[in-house]
Amino acid sequence: MDTTQRTDQQRSAERRRRELLEAADRVVLRDGPHASMNAIAAEAGITKPILYRHFGDKGGLYAALAKRHTDALLNSLRAALDAPAERRERVEATLDTYLAAIEARPQVYRFLMHPAEGSQSDQGFDVGKHSAPLLRRMGEELAQVIEERLDLGPGSQQLARVWGHGIVGMMHAAGDWWLGERPCSRAELVKSLADLLWGRLAAAGDRVGSPGF
Amino acid sequence: MDTTQRTDQQRSAERRRRELLEAADRVVLRDGPHASMNAIAAEAGITKPILYRHFGDKGGLYAALAKRHTDALLNSLRAALDAPAERRERVEATLDTYLAAIEARPQVYRFLMHPAEGSQSDQGFDVGKHSAPLLRRMGEELAQVIEERLDLGPGSQQLARVWGHGIVGMMHAAGDWWLGERPCSRAELVKSLADLLWGRLAAAGDRVGSPGF
DNA sequence: CGTGCATGTTACTTGCGGTAACACGAGTCT
DNA sequence: AGACTCGTGTTACCGCAAGTAACATGCACG
Numbered sequence: 380m381d382t383t384q385r386t387d388q389q390r391s392a393e394r395r396r397r398e399l400l401e402a403a404d405r406v407v408l409r410d411g412p413h414a415s416m417n418a419i420a421a422e423a424g425i426t427k428p429i430l431y432r433h434f435g436d437k438g439g440l441y442a443a444l445a446k447r448h449t450d451a452l453l454n455s456l457r458a459a460l461d462a463p464a465e466r467r468e469r470v471e472a473t474l475d476t477y478l479a480a481i482e483a484r485p486q487v488y489r490f491l492m493h494p495a496e497g498s499q500s501d502q503g504f505d506v507g508k509h510s511a512p513l514l515r516r517m518g519e520e521l522a523q524v525i526e527e528r529l530d531l532g533p534g535s536q537q538l539a540r541v542w543g544h545g546i547v548g549m550m551h552a553a554g555d556w557w558l559g560e561r562p563c564s565r566a567e568l569v570k571s572l573a574d575l576l577w578g579r580l581a582a583a584g585d586r587v588g589s590p591g592f
Numbered sequence: 593m594d595t596t597q598r599t600d601q602q603r604s605a606e607r608r609r610r611e612l613l614e615a616a617d618r619v620v621l622r623d624g625p626h627a628s629m630n631a632i633a634a635e636a637g638i639t640k641p642i643l644y645r646h647f648g649d650k651g652g653l654y655a656a657l658a659k660r661h662t663d664a665l666l667n668s669l670r671a672a673l674d675a676p677a678e679r680r681e682r683v684e685a686t687l688d689t690y691l692a693a694i695e696a697r698p699q700v701y702r703f704l705m706h707p708a709e710g711s712q713s714d715q716g717f718d719v720g721k722h723s724a725p726l727l728r729r730m731g732e733e734l735a736q737v738i739e740e741r742l743d744l745g746p747g748s749q750q751l752a753r754v755w756g757h758g759i760v761g762m763m764h765a766a767g768d769w770w771l772g773e774r775p776c777s778r779a780e781l782v783k784s785l786a787d788l789l790w791g792r793l794a795a796a797g798d799r800v801g802s803p804g805f
Numbered sequence: 806c807g808t809g810c811a812t813g814t815t816a817c818t819t820g821c822g823g824t825a826a827c828a829c830g831a832g833t834c835t
Numbered sequence: 836a837g838a839c840t841c842g843t844g845t846t847a848c849c850g851c852a853a854g855t856a857a858c859a860t861g862c863a864c865g
Contacts, residue, residue, distance in 0.1 A: 552761020578791015
């Protein structure tokens with residue numbers, strides 16, 4: 380039978396693919412996202428064309444690589460998001476999980492936000508493709524949780540999606556800035572962001588010099 | 593005197609530089625951020641080395657190009673942010689201004705978020721550099737406004753910066769997603785985001801199936 | 806044995822960023 | 836006037852990375 384054959388070959392190919400991905404991971408984490416295919420192939424102990432046979436092109440490799448890390452991070456976030464605790468606690472835990480992840484492995488994080496290399500087309504208007512898939516997936520995921528758990532009245536689905544992407548973007552941008560400047564501890568950052576989401580911006584009083592109008 | 597000479601030459605050089613920037617602008621808007629230096633030079637009616645004499649390298653050209661658009665956008669945003677109106681109105685006006693800008697010229701917007709090409713180093717850890725300067729500048733600007741206008745108690749400066757970057761990130765991510773999928777009108781998006789900032793997330797009730805516990 | 810077929814290689818093409826070397830024109834100094 | 840400088844422009848090249856073609860090898864199956 381050729382089915383057993385094929386599965387054997389498939390297994391072998393998948394194992395090989397995983398090895399290649401791990402090698403690529405090492406190189407990308409060492410040299411940054413601009414690592415060359417030659418370097419990755421060398422790290423894996425082989426030569427370029429094999430990479431191309433496995434992943435098509437550089438974009439394919441990077442997509443596969445990104446998927447691993449993205450899946451891992453999303454799993455952590457889901458755990459924090461679904462924990463049996465109060466809403467504020469869950470929000471803070473999720474923020475903290477994300478920030479801890481990007482703090483622990485900045486290169487991974489940087490790579491994930493960066494797949495703007497091997498993309499195709501670039502024709503005209505396909506905006507919204509360059510923003511990392513990680514952000515989109517996190518946004519959709521969060522939107523789903525929001526919509527499942529919160530009672531938002533009419534138009535809830537759309538509102539949840541806006542909020543999902545918005546909150547993820549807030550987390551991302553603040554984290555990016557924080558990682559660069561380290562102006563405060565992670566816990567302080569988490570609390571500040573949660574306060575923002577809890578409406579402290581709207582609740583704060585005006586300063587003396589600017590009375591309303 | 594050579595001063596008058598020099599100023600003449602400077603004037604001429606600056607005019608030339610502006611012409612080159614406009615040509616580059618046309619090409620980048622037509623071909624996307626991956627436009628080649630050759631293409632830009634051709635559009636300007638000259639050849640590569642001149643571009644390099646004026647801008648150093650591709651990163652320099654892109655930085656100069658980005659600065660123009662960034663300055664323009666920031667001016668619009670400042671106007672909306674400083675308008676004599678209530679806080680909620682100002683926030684909505686600012687969001688709307690930003691979204692209108694990226695809606696009107698997606699390519700410009702895409703380019704501004706994209707200067708990950710001509711960057712240097714890429715050594716190890718300089719995370720926080722790849723995120724577009726536009727986002728950073730917007731974040732700092734907003735932080736300043738927040739800190740000037742709001743009474744946030746102790747630690748206000750730090751809090752304002754976190755919020756500035758966070759809000760800008762929220763606006764950016766939501767705008768990026770919205771521009772790609774167009775799930776609703778601009779006005780609806782603005783209102784949803786403002787609601788988020790006004791604490792509606794914290795105020796919303798739980799859905800039936802998940803009673804906290 | 807020969808026939809597939811996956812895996813691996815060397816060697817090449819193409820295209821881009823960046824640079825060196827040379828050429829022309831206009832104003833300046835003596 | 837002639838030499839000198841200096842900004843502007845060119846052609847032709849280097850180095851490097853993505854991607855591909857063509858060839859080699861090991862191994863199963865008939």
